Amino acid sequence: MPTRSITINGLQAGTGDHICAFYRGREERDKLVVPFLREGVQAGDVCLCITGAADHRRLERSVLEGCDDVDPGLLQMEDAEDTYLHDGTFSAGRMLTYWQDWGHDTFSAKKKSFARAATDMSWAQTVITGPLIDDFMGYEVQATRYARAYPQVAICLYDLDRFRGNVIIPVLKVHPKVFFGGMLLENPYYVDPDDL
Secondary structure, eight states, X not given: OOOOEEEETTEEEETTOEEEEEESHHHHHXXXXXXXXXXXXXXXXXXXXXXXXXXXXXXXXXXXXXXTTSOGGGXXXXXXXXXXXXXXXXXXXXXXXXXXXXHIIIIIIXXXXXXXXXXXXXXXXXXXXXXXXXXXXXXXXXXXXXHHHSSEEEEEEEETTTOOHHHHHHHHHXXXXXXXXXXXXXXXXXXXXXXX
């Protein structure tokens, strides 16, 4: 698999990275995700952004602003309700199938060479509670394996104003890298699933 470095707010990330990024509020989220996606479409990368539907038009405009010479089809906007919450519930198996299908379509069918995915996890605020946390964290472990299977970088964005320690602490354990306070760090709390 070809390797490549990209930047996230000027910091280096590499092929196969699965990153959790912590932010506070929409403005801080956008300062992270818009340049990440804009740099991607300018480089010819397929870029997938999963958020609530109300964000789509504004984020799409922000990403493509000033990018008149790029293919706008490189930016794919998806609704969390149509992906993570399809049929009104979260299913780890269904989402892993979604990612596998998307990866096959992007890299095998369309022959693209690199992709970026950014998911705002705010949809999970009222869903990931109690025993569902374990199912969700199991999904995130498998998402790391998926991220490594293709030439891509994936970011899961968590709003610290929405989530508390019962979600943030498990999230830290299942992402190899963490973006927090303007720094992209190797996560010292992460345990690689292949080492278990």
